Amino acid sequence: MEPVMEVRQVAKRYPGGRGVANMSMQVGKAEVWGLFGPNGAGKTTLLKILTGLCHADAGSVKLFGHDIKGDFASAMSRASCLIETADAYEYMSAERNLKLVARFYPGLPDGRIDEVLELVGLARDKRRKVSGYSLGMKQRLAIAAALLARPELIILDEPTNGLDIEGILWLRGLISRLAREEGTSFLISSHGIQEMEQVCTHGCIIAEGEIIRQGTVAELTHGGVSLEAAYIAAVNRPAKGERKRHA
Template identity: 50%
Template structure:
């Protein structure tokens, strides 16, 4: 089976020394892939490169076989994303924000807008304006926007930021539902180890801009008590973290 997302030698280096180096990954259909690493590890840089928001120094990303650098429109045609902060028009209602976005998708009608508001727990706030929303509510609306067009790939950068426990559980269930029932492929970055453990079926550890290892969650938890133990073991084994940590 051909990978849905194929990342080859992806590299982007900044003057401050941060960035990513030679990232190689393959993501299959229906995967919920967790990109796990601390703040500053290179997660957001990688996701901006994956979605064409910035250009790589070298390397490439292919989505459904189409290169982000050479065939951007086809590569992104079936992709929804939420990178960094969930942006919205502050003085439009939640519904009207999604209505503006729906103009770009001929198959998205008002029924679909109501559907994604329901899926993300935002139905009761559909007529309220984001300027009054908490960070968690903005994240929910951002996720509703990301799945509005029924994308086959969803790229989410720290999607659980600002959510309370109930919100985290709701969004986790939604992600798993879409992966199971609609074979939606998710690429999720996070520094929240426990939530990655509960949400993702495959995990890649990134540290100092480099991929340390990629493994299935089941295999990790067969060999380690928790994902946190695995993470610490990986960075210690690769000489990036002093043995005093953890």
């Protein structure tokens, strides 16, 4: 079966040396991938490359067999994303914001906006201006926008930002259900490793712009360790240069 997402030797360097290098990974149908790494490791850079928000210096990204650089519209036609911030027009209602988003998806079924607002718990507040929303409510609205067109791949950058404990449990359940019942694939960047361990099927650990470990959660936690412990062990191992000097 063709991968939902295929990343081959992607590299991007910014002035000062920050960025990502030689990153390769594949996401399959209904897989839930967690992307873990310290601040500045390159997680958001990678997500921006995967969604066409910035261009890689080298390598390739394909979504559903379409190259993100050469055929952006086809690549993103079955995907959605929430990167960095939950933006919305604050002087408009949640319902009105989603109607604007819906204009990018011709043929969206009648009632889909109400359906996703119910799904994220904003149905009762759909006509309130977003300026009166809490941070958690704004995050739920952004997630509603990402779900609107029933994407087959959803890329999320710190989706639990602003969510309380109840909201985190809700999101965890939503991700599991969509993957299980609708075959939706996810790539989720998060610092909440303990939460992600309960929902992810796969994990990818990056540090200093490189992938240092990836695989199924079972593979990463082999030996009975937690995903958090596996992450700490991976990111704290000596860097390549250090390993060479001590060899």
